[in-house]
Amino acid sequence: MIKVDLKKLNYSIDAQMDAGQPYMADLVSAIRKASPETDVTGKIPEGFWNNVDVRSLNLMVVPEQFGGLAATQSAISRVISFERVGYEDPGYAIALPGPGLTMPPVVAMGNDKLLERVFSRFDSKKPLWGSFAITEPHAGSDATALSTFAEKSGEEYVLNGSKCFITNGARSDYVIVFAQRSHRRGRLGMRAFLVERGTPGYSVIRTEQMLGMKASQLAVLQFDDCRIPEENLIWRDDLPKFSDALSAAQQSWDFMRPMLSSVIIGTCQRMHSELTRLFQQRENAGQVYGDNVMTLLRRYQTKIDGCRLLALQAAWKYDRNIPMSKDASMAKAMSSKLAIEFSEACHHIAGLDGLAGNSYFNKALRDCKAFDILEGTGDIQRNMICAWHTASLIK
Ligand SMILES: Cc1cc2nc3c(=O)[nH]c(=O)nc-3n(C[C@H](O)[C@H](O)[C@H](O)COP(=O)(O)OP(=O)(O)OC[C@H]3O[C@@H](n4cnc5c(N)ncnc54)[C@H](O)[C@@H]3O)c2cc1C
Numbered sequence: 001m002i003k004v005d006l007k008k009l010n011y012s013i014d015a016q017m018d019a020g021q022p023y024m025a026d027l028v029s030a031i032r033k034a035s036p037e038t039d040v041t042g043k044i045p046e047g048f049w050n051n052v053d054v055r056s057l058n059l060m061v062v063p064e065q066f067g068g069l070a071a072t073q074s075a076i077s078r079v080i081s082f083e084r085v086g087y088e089d090p091g092y093a094i095a096l097p098g099p100g101l102t103m104p105p106v107v108a109m110g111n112d113k114l115l116e117r118v119f120s121r122f123d124s125k126k127p128l129w130g131s132f133a134i135t136e137p138h139a140g141s142d143a144t145a146l147s148t149f150a151e152k153s154g155e156e157y158v159l160n161g162s163k164c165f166i167t168n169g170a171r172s173d174y175v176i177v178f179a180q181r182s183h184r185r186g187r188l189g190m191r192a193f194l195v196e197r198g199t200p201g202y203s204v205i206r207t208e209q210m211l212g213m214k215a216s217q218l219a220v221l222q223f224d225d226c227r228i229p230e231e232n233l234i235w236r237d238d239l240p241k242f243s244d245a246l247s248a249a250q251q252s253w254d255f256m257r258p259m260l261s262s263v264i265i266g267t268c269q270r271m272h273s274e275l276t277r278l279f280q281q282r283e284n285a286g287q288v289y290g291d292n293v294m295t296l297l298r299r300y301q302t303k304i305d306g307c308r309l310l311a312l313q314a315a316w317k318y319d320r321n322i323p324m325s326k327d328a329s330m331a332k333a334m335s336s337k338l339a340i341e342f343s344e345a346c347h348h349i350a351g352l353d354g355l356a357g358n359s360y361f362n363k364a365l366r367d368c369k370a371f372d373i374l375e376g377t378g379d380i381q382r383n384m385i386c387a388w389h390t391a392s393l394i395k
Contacts, residue, residue: 022053022056023052023056023057024081026051027057027085028085028087030048030051032088032089034048034092035091035092035215035363036358038089038214039091039212041214042207042209042210042214043214044092049127054124056069057097057098057127058097058098058123058124058128059072059122059123060078061078061098062119063107066115067120067122068119075255075315075318075319076312076315076319078315079258079259079262079312080262082259082262082263083262084266085263085266086262087266087267087270088266089367090213090263090264090267090367091212091214091216093259093266094167094216094260095168095215097122098129098130099118100129100130100131100167100168101131101167101255101256102131102132102174102176103252104251104255105192105234105245105249106118106194107251108247108248108251109192109234109243109245109248114194114231114234118130121173128173130172130174131167131174131176131221132166132167132249132252133169133175133177133178133221134146135163135165135166136148136161136164137162143190143249144186144187144190144246145185146179146185148160148161148162148163148179148180148223149161149180149181150179152181153227155229156228156230157193157228157230159195159223159227160223161179161223162205162220162222162223163177163223164220165208165218165374166218166220167217167374168216169204169207169217169219169221170204170207170217170219172197174197175194176192176193176194176195176234177192177221177223178191178245178246179193187244188242189244190244190245191233191234191235191244192245192248193228193232194228195223195226195228199226199227199228200226200227201223201225202226203221203222203224204219204220205219205221205222206219208220211366211370212365212368213367213370213374250325253328254324254328255318256375257329257376258311258312258314258315258318258324258327258331260371260374261307261311261328262311264307264332264338264339264371265304265308265335267339267367267371268300268304268338268342270360270364271343271346272297272304274346274360274361275296275346275349276297278350278353279293292349293349304338307331307334307335310327310331310335311335313327313331314328326384326388326389329376329381329384329385329388332378332381333378336368336371336378337372337378340368342368343365343368346364347361
């Protein structure tokens with residue numbers, strides 16, 4: 001019989017996950033302190049931003065020519081940093097200030113004036129957010145089914161419609177809104193617009209009471225005869241004739257999915273560390289649970305490492321301009337499936353220790369439920385992986 005010594009088991013890589021960014025240490029310790037409160041209140045505590053380097057966070061994904069941080073321009077560096085944040089609290093990872101998902105469509109389709117206007121604001125010590133709004137009550141997975149409409153009226157566009165589940169929607173300085181310009185719908189009529197906070201006709205209806213990922217403050221946004229100047233259409237005159245905003249949105253997903261996978265992997269790694277710690281504390285763990293726990297921890301560490309490699313591969317390709325939508329979807333689909341499976345396994349094996357209100361496993365199970373939905377559900381990722389694979393077989 002194999003003799004198990006749980007006390008010697010240590011897969012924790014907390015110390016190895018330092019991304020080498022000077023602002024990360026403060027950020028990670030501030031999130032660790034604030035996370036339990038946020039999980040109860042759904043709010044980021046007042047004063048949180050005083051304890052972190054806000055300017056660096058604002059500039060993390062701003063392109064370098066507009067003052068973005070040199071150290072975080074590569075997808076690989078962001079993937080490593082985001083795993084560390086996901087290890088603390090995945091809700092905070094998507095609540096960090098900066099342009100976030102709005103960066104790629106602005107870069108892909110915006111003219112120089114618009115790029116300057118959007119990005120220059122982030123050189124600030126005040127936390128600022130940009131929100132990306134595509135999802136609607138009846139258009140989630142099928143983003144081409146949008147009802148939000150942009151009517152041209154003289155030198156303005158008039159937006160009408162509503163958007164839901166918009167990350168940071170209630171706190172953002174501006175929102176990039178995806179809307180239809182054609183009554184025939186479909187992707188070719190899709191355009192993206194910059195709407196500044198405070199524009200008449202633009203309102204935040206409510207923030208959702210979420211099961212998990214509480215820091216993200218998902219909001220429902222409403223546009224009622226919201227008039228914006230025509231220069232707020234994100235469009236450059238030299239774009240190819242049949243350009244549409246859905247391809248710009250796809251660039252956001254390609255950009256974000258490797259990072260989101262890393263956030264998920266960070267959460268899985270944390271569950272692994274917590275489960276290891278729990279069993280190291282149990283007096284009789286070696287005799288009663290030994291082989292089972294050891295096997296489970298080894299099996300899941302292998303899966304976590306596999307997902308991490310997928311995320312790194314997607315990021316590596318992103319940095320080299322190699323097509324990577326399939327890699328990004330594979331990383332996202334695999335890691336979110338793993339998170340749900342592992343969080344349930346942790347609950348099963350931790351027993352009552354997983355159910356208590358202050359248990360990390362309690363929070364992790366709720367956070368993990370959201371992973372398979374945001375940034376395209378697991379089903380959609382798998383459909384796309386199949387489609388790309390089939391396409392690659394056709395000569
Ligand atoms: C934490 C979080 C943050 C988010 N942030 C943002 C944001 O910042 N901006 C934004 O625009 N949106 C955001 N969303 C919304 C998210 O992108 C949508 O929830 C997602 O696209 C799914 O849409 P839906 O909820 O309408 O589900 P639906 O599309 O209605 O899907 C319901 C179910 O049907 C399945 N399904 C649907 N179509 C198919 C199909 N063709 N084949 C197989 N199965 C299918 C889905 O997988 C799912 O299980 C966020 C969501 C969450 C949870």
